[in-house]
Amino acid sequence: MSTKEEVLALEICECGCKNVADAIKIFQETDLPYKKAKKLVTECEKSCCRAALLRLFDMTYFGKFDYDEIERLIQLRHDRLGEILERMKSGR
Numbered sequence: 001m002s003t004k005e006e007v008l009a010l011e012i013c014e015c016g017c018k019n020v021a022d023a024i025k026i027f028q029e030t031d032l033p034y035k036k037a038k039k040l041v042t043e044c045e046k047s048c049c050r051a052a053l054l055r056l057f058d059m060t061y062f063g064k065f066d067y068d069e070i071e072r073l074i075q076l077r078h079d080r081l082g083e084i085l086e087r088m089k090s091g092r
Contacts, residue, residue, distance in 0.1 A: 007067040010074050012052055015044040020070060023053065027060040049077060 002010075008021040018026070023041045030037050034057045039045075041053060052073035059065045 001068060002071055004067050007071045010071065012056065012070075012074060013042045013049040015046060015048070016042045018042075020056065020074075023056055024060055024065075027057050048081075049074075052077065 008019065008024075010020050012018055012020050012023050018041050026040050027037055030040065032040070034054060037057060038050075038053055042049065052070060055073060056070060059070075
């Protein structure tokens, strides 16, 4: 389990090169709905980081953050990507 500061420093989206703290700040400073606010963070149309960003958006709206859950969602995305890359390398 990481500290709050370590979770805030995690990259939430590779496309936008934003970390969790950046995403929280962006979500707090906008009144846009999720779909449009997400684009401010990701700067793209992809959905690779959707689970973590949607949950973080909800947490920002309600003002209560579960940093363990955010870390878990980010790790799940990295695990899935790693698994896909391994399958591509092995030719399955």
